[in-house]
Amino acid sequence: MSMFKIFDTAGSGMAAESLRLNTVASNLANADSVSSSADSAYRAKQLLFAPLQGVDQGSLSQDANEGTLGVQMLGITESQQPVQTRYEPGNPMADGDGYVYGSNVNPVDELVNMISASRSYQNNVEVMNSAKQLMLKAINLGS
Amino acid sequence: MSNSTDSVFGLNGQALALWQRRSEVIASNLANADTPGYQARDIDFRKALQQASGQSTDLQLSTPTPGQINAVANQADQLQYRVPMQPSMDGNTVDGQIEQAAFAGNTVHYEASLNFINGAIQTLRLAINGGQSS
Numbered sequence: 001m002s003m004f005k006i007f008d009t010a011g012s013g014m015a016a017e018s019l020r021l022n023t024v025a026s027n028l029a030n031a032d033s034v035s036s037s038a039d040s041a042y043r044a045k046q047l048l049f050a051p052l053q054g055v056d057q058g059s060l061s062q063d064a065n066e067g068t069l070g071v072q073m074l075g076i077t078e079s080q081q082p083v084q085t086r087y088e089p090g091n092p093m094a095d096g097d098g099y100v101y102g103s104n105v106n107p108v109d110e111l112v113n114m115i116s117a118s119r120s121y122q123n124n125v126e127v128m129n130s131a132k133q134l135m136l137k138a139i140n141l142g143s
Numbered sequence: 144m145s146n147s148t149d150s151v152f153g154l155n156g157q158a159l160a161l162w163q164r165r166s167e168v169i170a171s172n173l174a175n176a177d178t179p180g181y182q183a184r185d186i187d188f189r190k191a192l193q194q195a196s197g198q199s200t201d202l203q204l205s206t207p208t209p210g211q212i213n214a215v216a217n218q219a220d221q222l223q224y225r226v227p228m229q230p231s232m233d234g235n236t237v238d239g240q241i242e243q244a245a246f247a248g249n250t251v252h253y254e255a256s257l258n259f260i261n262g263a264i265q266t267l268r269l270a271i272n273g274g275q276s277s
Binding site for chain 2: 003005006009010012013016017020049050051068069070071116117119120123124126127130131134137138141142
């Protein structure tokens with residue numbers, strides 16, 4: 001019986017959400033980046049989340065771990081939306097035909113992602129705070 | 144938990160363990176609030192406590208031969224999937240508000256169990272000290 005599992009779970013959630021905030025920041029920062037070919041243009045990055053089984057998985061006490069799952073990041077995918085193509089012959093990055101290739105970042109998507117990530121982060125912080133207070137009360141039992 | 148503490152604290156010890164377990168389950172629901180395909184779960188507290196206290200009315204599988212697996216022995220049986228009120232397109236059934244409310248309620252229940260145990264300890268102390276403040 002350990003209450004520290006909550007900290008692992010909420011901690012993994014916080015790590016995942018802060019990484020998501022990081023990708024949002026990267027996407028927004030590169031929203032106006034241009035490059036000279038469609039292949040090297042910046043594509044919006046998205047995270048893949050998946051449930052993470054308890055650390056003792058496979059041991060005999062598995063059913064004690066059942067139901068408590070953290071979050072893990074499976075990887076980063078890139079958006080498959082077409083990149084913006086603009087005709088800017090004066091741009092030093094322009095290709096032979098005078099086109100530059102912008103990113104395919106959708107700022108609205110990114111802002112929605114940002115709000116969702118920060119709310120989820122706050123949720124996990126609250127869970128951790130409550131668990132901490134309960135542990136402190138349990139420690140002071142009988143005094 | 145030994146018998147002597149059971150007689151002092153009654154069911155509160157087991158209840159405390161269950162509330163704590165439930166808080167773990169809800170914490171993982173909240174951590175996975177944005178995971179596609181994750182299905183929220185919860186513990187049926189009444190059933191779990193009945194089983195923990197040996198007062199379950201469910202018929203148990205009789206296991207006369209040693210080595211036979213007791214089908215209802217594992218606590219994971221009380222883990223059930225939540226029925227989503229507003230299912231989302233990515234298959235995630237976590238509803239942030241419901242989980243937050245459940246976690247807050249769970250915290251209060253946990254504190255209540257702690258208080259009951261605390262009360263029992265205080266009563267014992269009073270008896271041991273003979274009413275004098277220690």
